[in-house]
Amino acid sequence: MKGGGRMELKQEPIITLNALRMNYGDKEVLKGINLEVGKGQIIGYIGPNGAGKSTTVKIMLGLVTGYTGKVTILGQDISKGDVEYKRKIGYVPEVADIYDSLTAAEYLTFIGELYGLNYNEVDKKAKKLMEMFQIEDVYHSRMTSYSKGMKQKVLLISSLLHNPDILFYDEPLSGLDATSVMVVKKILRELASQGKTIFYSSHIMEVVEKISSRIILIKEGQVVADGSFEALKDKCKEGSLEEIFNQLTGASDHKKIAEEFVSVVQEGQKI
Amino acid sequence: MKDFIVLKFLDRFKRIFEKLGVDYAVMRRILQVKLIMDSRRVPTIMKNSSSKNTGMEDKKSSFNMSLLMYGLIGLMLVSLVLIGSNFIYQMSFVFGILIFMLMTSLISDFSSVLLDIRDKNIIFSKPVKSITLSMAKAIHILIYMFTITFSLTGIALIASLVKYGIIFFIMFLAEIILVDLFIVVLTALLYLFILRFFDGEKLKDIINYVQIILSITIAIGYQLLARLFSFVNLNMVFTPKWWQYFIVPLWFGAPFELIIHRNYKFTFLLLSILGVIVPIISIVVYLKLIPFFEENLQKLNNNSEQKKENKRFVNVISSIVCRTKSENAFFRFSCAMMKSEREFKLKVYPSLGFSLIFPFIFLFSDITGKGFTGIASSKMYLTIYFCALMLPTVIMMMKYSGNYKGAWIYKVAPIKDTSDIYKGVFKAFIVKLVAPVFTLESLIFIVIFGIRIVPDLILVFLNMTLYIVICFRAFRKALPFSEAFGTAQQSEGLIIIPIMFLLGGLALLHFIATLFTFGVLIYIIIALLVNAVAWKKAFNIIL
Numbered sequence: 001m002k003g004g005g006r007m008e009l010k011q012e013p014i015i016t017l018n019a020l021r022m023n024y025g026d027k028e029v030l031k032g033i034n035l036e037v038g039k040g041q042i043i044g045y046i047g048p049n050g051a052g053k054s055t056t057v058k059i060m061l062g063l064v065t066g067y068t069g070k071v072t073i074l075g076q077d078i079s080k081g082d083v084e085y086k087r088k089i090g091y092v093p094e095v096a097d098i099y100d101s102l103t104a105a106e107y108l109t110f111i112g113e114l115y116g117l118n119y120n121e122v123d124k125k126a127k128k129l130m131e132m133f134q135i136e137d138v139y140h141s142r143m144t145s146y147s148k149g150m151k152q153k154v155l156l157i158s159s160l161l162h163n164p165d166i167l168f169y170d171e172p173l174s175g176l177d178a179t180s181v182m183v184v185k186k187i188l189r190e191l192a193s194q195g196k197t198i199f200y201s202s203h204i205m206e207v208v209e210k211i212s213s214r215i216i217l218i219k220e221g222q223v224v225a226d227g228s229f230e231a232l233k234d235k236c237k238e239g240s241l242e243e244i245f246n247q248l249t250g251a252s253d254h255k256k257i258a259e260e261f262v263s264v265v266q267e268g269q270k271i
Numbered sequence: 272m273k274d275f276i277v278l279k280f281l282d283r284f285k286r287i288f289e290k291l292g293v294d295y296a297v298m299r300r301i302l303q304v305k306l307i308m309d310s311r312r313v314p315t316i317m318k319n320s321s322s323k324n325t326g327m328e329d330k331k332s333s334f335n336m337s338l339l340m341y342g343l344i345g346l347m348l349v350s351l352v353l354i355g356s357n358f359i360y361q362m363s364f365v366f367g368i369l370i371f372m373l374m375t376s377l378i379s380d381f382s383s384v385l386l387d388i389r390d391k392n393i394i395f396s397k398p399v400k401s402i403t404l405s406m407a408k409a410i411h412i413l414i415y416m417f418t419i420t421f422s423l424t425g426i427a428l429i430a431s432l433v434k435y436g437i438i439f440f441i442m443f444l445a446e447i448i449l450v451d452l453f454i455v456v457l458t459a460l461l462y463l464f465i466l467r468f469f470d471g472e473k474l475k476d477i478i479n480y481v482q483i484i485l486s487i488t489i490a491i492g493y494q495l496l497a498r499l500f501s502f503v504n505l506n507m508v509f510t511p512k513w514w515q516y517f518i519v520p521l522w523f524g525a526p527f528e529l530i531i532h533r534n535y536k537f538t539f540l541l542l543s544i545l546g547v548i549v550p551i552i553s554i555v556v557y558l559k560l561i562p563f564f565e566e567n568l569q570k571l572n573n574n575s576e577q578k579k580e581n582k583r584f585v586n587v588i589s590s591i592v593c594r595t596k597s598e599n600a601f602f603r604f605s606c607a608m609m610k611s612e613r614e615f616k617l618k619v620y621p622s623l624g625f626s627l628i629f630p631f632i633f634l635f636s637d638i639t640g641k642g643f644t645g646i647a648s649s650k651m652y653l654t655i656y657f658c659a660l661m662l663p664t665v666i667m668m669m670k671y672s673g674n675y676k677g678a679w680i681y682k683v684a685p686i687k688d689t690s691d692i693y694k695g696v697f698k699a700f701i702v703k704l705v706a707p708v709f710t711l712e713s714l715i716f717i718v719i720f721g722i723r724i725v726p727d728l729i730l731v732f733l734n735m736t737l738y739i740v741i742c743f744r745a746f747r748k749a750l751p752f753s754e755a756f757g758t759a760q761q762s763e764g765l766i767i768i769p770i771m772f773l774l775g776g777l778a779l780l781h782f783i784a785t786l787f788t789f790g791v792l793i794y795i796i797i798a799l800l801v802n803a804v805a806w807k808k809a810f811n812i813i814l
Contacts, residue, residue, distance in 0.1 A: 061396045086399075111393075111397065
């Protein structure tokens with residue numbers, strides 16, 4: 001799976017970002033992002049807090065407007081106001097926004113129908129997918145009683161009901177237990193090998209390192225690195241993605257910060 | 272899945288929605304989900320399934336209860352409609368009340384609907400057109416608006432049909448619908464305005480204050496509405512003035528004068544036109560502004576404003592009134608909680624508002640009897656004890672919080688002495704909530720009764736601090752801010768009544784003391800001693 005970097009792109013790109021800029025008030029969040037993403041890639045989209053990851057994803061989903069530049073998804077310029085391209089996208093947001101007073105059955109069928117599927121079809125599919133995640137017994141319970149991991153599983157299912165071509169996942173593994181994490185990682189690989197494009201944001205570098213076929217690192221609204229893990233490793237002469245991340249984001253003084261932190265902890269009176 | 276009658280009714284207008292570019296099937300589905308969720312708005316505390324059901328019933332019946340209350344206010348409207356035929360006054364009054372009720376209940380109860388930002392992430396990331404979502408939201412709010420409106424005006428409508436005939440009825444109905452639309456748009460525009468210039472926290476604060484004002488107004492409104500009819504002078508002749516064009520209820524009262532009384536004065540014509548045109552214009556403006564609204568909604572979760580707190584004041588006070596370090600800590604903690612927790616404010620501030628007003632309700636009914644000078648030399652200043660009538664309710668609230676889960680910190684932190692917790696909390700309660708209300712009240716009383724009552728006021732204050740300790744001992748004890756609202760409030764409600772009689776006892780002692788020379792001074796000394804002992808001992812409890 002690895003090594004599907006930008007240079008080897010042959011077919012039409014699925015997603016193209018061209019000089020994407022975005023301001024919130026006076027604050028410039030994105031300072032000209034250029035990207036081309038091809039079919040079947042798993043993109044690890046990483047960067048420090050506030051770098052603009054979620055904003056990029058929200059722009060591509062049409063949740064945030066007011067950007068400049070051009071965003072083309074599946075050959076369609078999304079600023080034209082046609083929402084049809086969203087039918088091919090699955091989305092798991094960073095914060096688990098979910099109508100949790102509904103039951104999973106109600107929620108999932110609702111989402112499915114928003115994608116234009118019919119009720120019985122979604123219901124059957126949702127139930128099956130819940131079974132795979134071993135939460136089928138709570139299919140008809142309200143999600144207020146769910147644990148964080150269960151809600152996350154529902155979110156994952158809701159993003160896949162309509163068999164989308166592109167997946168935008170923002171911390172999709174948060175709250176999942178170790179077994180589920182393994183399963184989901186395998187699912188992502190499998191989906192990518194079926195030709196789906198996955199846009200994956202996370203702060204957990206080990207996971208990104210393992211599953212991504214291409215890693216894009218942004219910092220202060222700009223792309224600072226783009227390539228396969230191997231390519232980044234060669235370039236930065238570091239062993240792990242975590243180290244590469246620290247080097248490229250300029251956070252190399254973490255050791256000093258940690259020492260200072262502990263010394264402040266030990267300050268003051270002894271109790 | 273549950274289908275709603277409203278939705279079946281909406282199906283008839285499918286065509287119109289589709290003409291507007293709305294994807295009707297999707298909109299219907301969104302509404303269905305929204306209505307299901309509304310019927311389940313369960314407080315988050317109800318986690319296990321057994322209590323979940325009861326909680327749901329409660330919520331549902333509480334909405335029905337509020338409809339019943341609206342119905343009662345509606346009875347007032349009936350009498351206003353029927354009282355005479357000075358329509359410009361009567362109907363303007365009716366619409367004035369209606370507008371106020373709708374606006375405040377929309378802000379306090381349905382802000383969550385207007386301002387739900389989950390909608391955007393959940394629904395808008397799917398292939399749903401923005402007009403479909405906006406329309407679904409608008410319809411959702413309108414459904415509730417109409418429910419409330421018709422429980423308010425339903426009886427009045429029928430009464431008007433019987434007394435004034437079909438034309439009046441149709442006009443009334445049409446105007447009610449216009450008012451509804453107008454209010455929804457106006458509220459949305461108000462939010463838009465606030466969000467444009469402030470951030471989400473500010474908006475939530477404003478909503479909070481509106482809720483507080485609403486609950487105070489409704490309670491006082493009962494007092495006033497009964498006497499309302501003495502204000503309404505049916506023989507008053509309407510004389511047009513330029514500023515009257517800005518009184519919105521007049522816009523809606525004027526058409527009755529115009530059409531039913533065939534009074535074709537220019538003023539009435541202009542007012543009536545305003546009543547039709549302005550709502551329509553506001554709807555058009557609103558539709559144009561929806562995109563900005565959605566954009567600014569993003570700010571709802573932001574809190575850019577960094578408050579510079581005046582910490583020194585709290586620190587100085589706490590160092591004066593608190594003895595130990597942990598007492599100090601709890602004093603500051605409670606000050607911060609009482610200041611910032613909206614749910615707490617919502618439950619407590621209305622009570623404080625009442626305690627400010629109560630003494631005057633009794634005072635004024637006496638003023639009308641004896642006259643102002645007669646009262647100034649009397650002992651009616653003892654009505655200030657009514658100020659303390661709300662203390663038990665508020666003290667009971669001290670153990671509740673919206674963020675009750677944070678209370679684990681009490682268990683984890685090595686606090687040796689729980690009495691420090693309570694002392695700190697109740698001192699903060701006195702300084703932050705009781706003292707301001709009592710000081711304000713005292714100043715007004717001094718103006719009325721003269722400087723001679725100062726010793727009495729001191730005694731009242733001492734009795735109040737003692738009363739606080741008594742209340743605390745009488746109620747079920749729990750750590751402050753450690754339980755969810757609404758869990759056990761009802762069961763405790765009954766104990767309040769004997770406690771209130773106890774306050775009467777304190778007031779009676781005070782009255783007896785005033786009969787003797789130096790009686791009040793002696794009582795003050797006794798009260799000081801009792802307070803000192805009570806505050807030292809009463810909080811030494813084991814939970």
